[in-house]
Amino acid sequence: MNSVLSKLPMRLxxxxxxxxxxxxxxxxxxxxxGFPLIAMYIEQTTFDGEAVEVGHALYGLGxxxxxxxxxxHGAVPDESWMATPQPIYVHIALLVDEATxxxxxxxxxxxxxxxxxxxxxxCHSLYxxxxxxxxLEFTVDHPDAATMTEEMTQSxxxxxxxxxxxxxxxxxxxxxxxxxxx
Numbered sequence: 001m002n003s004v005l006s007k008l009p010m011r012l013x014x015x016x017x018x019x020x021x022x023x024x025x026x027x028x029x030x031x032x033x034g035f036p037l038i039a040m041y042i043e044q045t046t047f048d049g050e051a052v053e054v055g056h057a058l059y060g061l062g063x064x065x066x067x068x069x070x071x072x073h074g075a076v077p078d079e080s081w082m083a084t085p086q087p088i089y090v091h092i093a094l095l096v097d098e099a100t101x102x103x104x105x106x107x108x109x110x111x112x113x114x115x116x117x118x119x120x121x122x123c124h125s126l127y128x129x130x131x132x133x134x135x136l137e138f139t140v141d142h143p144d145a146a147t148m149t150e151e152m153t154q155s156x157x158x159x160x161x162x163x164x165x166x167x168x169x170x171x172x173x174x175x176x177x178x179x180x181x182x
Contacts, residue, residue, distance in 0.1 A: 014058060014066040015092060017083045017134060022055055022071045024131045029067065032111045033104065035059040038066060050074060061094065069132075085133030093125070093137040101126055101140050121174030122148050148174060 019025040029035045041056040052074030058066040072081075096104065101124075108115050108128055116127040125139040142148060152159075159171055 011063050012065045014068045016068040016070065017132060018081055019057075019069040019071050019083065019132050021131065022057055022069070025069055026057065028131050029059045032107055032113070034107065035061070035067070047072065047074065067092070083132040083134055085129065086135055088127070088135060091127070091135035091137050093139055096138045096140060098140050101138050104138050119176050121172050121176065142174060 026037060030037050036059065037057060038060040039056075039058040041054075041058075043054045043056065045052060045054055052072050055071040055073075056068060057071075058068045060066055105115060105117075105126055108126075113128050118125045118127065120139075122142050122145060123139040124142075125137045127135060127137050129135055155171075162169075
């Protein structure tokens with residue numbers, strides 16, 4: 001059986017998270033980052049059998065997808081429902097061009113937000129935390145990203161098996177090598 005879907009999903013529709021403060025979140029996503037607020041659904045539903053009010057805000061991205069945030073009033077949701085700060089390997093990565101990444105860096109600096117920049121070889125990334133502690137990555141693909149992806153696709157299954165079997169020799173030949181600490 002072929003394990004690849006006959007037709008892959010067309011794009012990400014939305015990523016959903018929770019927020020404790022819609023206005024603080026809006027100020028970050030719309031006023032600082034420049035992502036337009038494209039919908040604010042106000043709903044009444046039940047949560048664990050109790051009536052709750054839900055504010056569901058969506059911020060638009062260039063491909064028609066969105067970042068969505070829920071704020072719940074009424075029954076207090078379990079802590080596991082709330083967004084929490086995550087380590088660097090748990091994040092939202094958004095593709096941007098160089099000019100947009102530079103504009104975002106300027107906007108974030110002007111707003112007093114701390115950012116981290118990393119060169120992964122196949123992309124160059126700017127990282128920042130939102131008011132909920134979520135880590136956002138704004139990434140610019142390497143000019144040869146399509147060729148790199150094609151090359152990596154050819155060996156992806158073999159590389160996965162190599163990893164599973166314990167051979168962890170690096171294969172990202174585009175990533176700058178770390179310099180030794182002095």
